Amino acid sequence: MEFELKRTYRSSGTNGALWYDGTLICHTIELPWKDNEANISCIPEGRYLLEKRITHERGFHLILKSVPGRSWILIHAANDAQTELEGCIAPVSELTGIGKGIRSSEAMDKLLEVFEEAQENQNHIYITIKEKSAMNILERVKKPTPKLFRKLRTVGLILAAAGGAILGAPITLPAGLITVAGYLTVGASVLTAVSQVTVDDEVKIPPLPEVKNKGDASPR
Structure with missing residues (x-):
């Protein structure tokens, strides 16, 4: 079992849905794809090792290891990709636009909780990042x-x-x-x-439970 991030690319930003073991955890926001250029582009699609870390600035968060041509790519709280991210991934509870969302710290807490539970059953945890694929006809008919x-x-x-x-x-x-x-x-x-075959493709996320402050840093 591993995390899976399914992206939708736009010229002004990248939105995504983060899944684990078939369960939707949260939405995500990133910078647009600009040929993996540092600080202005999201990272390439691929499979990366995830590790948990803590800093005084951000509190607990996750880091992706061995990203081609990039370093210090994190998953951390942020609500606006253009002003708060330089290639990292931010979880959000709800998308409000392209590369924008709300209640990122809550989504980060939920993600960390799932990550910690996953660590109890496996030594190495990975995330696969890929483009959201088009639905086949059977999937489309089953959609609301x-x-x-x-x-x-x-x-x-x-x-x-x-x-x-x-x-x-x-x-x-x-x-x-x-x-x-x-x-x-x-x-x-x-x-x-x-x-x-016209579908409502909005993904519904159940309400987030109340969580105690884990020292998560404010979005920057």
Whole structure:
């Protein structure tokens, strides 16, 4: 078992979701990808050893070992990647924008708690960083549908049923009405299919428990 960070890249920053053993721990914020240039870029994707450390400035936090071309890459509290990070990763409880979030110290406490529990069962703990992959069709269908598209899906089903009823009527109907019913059925089917695979991709994180201050430094 190891940590897994799934990133979404944007020109102004990088957002992510941090998982451990299939459980979502928190969101993350980072600088945008700029060819691994020191101080202005997030680090390359890869698998890195994680270690816990403490300093007077930041309190308890994590460090990634053997990052290509970079040094002192940490996971520490911060709420704005552009003003508070120089290549490090910051956990946040909630994303508020690209490279921005809130309640980072709370998320850091939760991450450290999970890390400490993991240390009880294994000597070395790793994190794999990769781009968030596109969903396949099965995953997309299983995802929740946004409220608007649930309504459109219902409308599509009603229209499809109406068109089918007209086409299957036991009496002779005008040719124009039959043609309209055919178009109605096809359009309704497309509307229903599109609505079904339009997903709400927002990840919900359960409320963070109350934790005691572990000496975590204020974001800088």
